[in-house]
Amino acid sequence: MRGGLDLLGIQAVLGHSWIATTMRYNHVQQSRVEDAWVTGQQRAAKRLEGLMGRSGTCG
Numbered sequence: 001m002r003g004g005l006d007l008l009g010i011q012a013v014l015g016h017s018w019i020a021t022t023m024r025y026n027h028v029q030q031s032r033v034e035d036a037w038v039t040g041q042q043r044a045a046k047r048l049e050g051l052m053g054r055s056g057t058c059g
Contacts, residue, residue, distance in 0.1 A: 006036070 005013070011022040 007019065007022060007026065010026060011019055014022060014025075016022045
């Protein structure tokens, strides 16, 4: 993680089926978790804005 690989990437590299297994082996700093949460929320908001903008053009 220190090299920039995110938790899902590490999960794939290690071949874990469950993210909880990967988390058990990685000690994640709380600030990194919070940053990832905020980034995800921002991405979701942008997607929602895009969908709402397109809703008026259909039909």
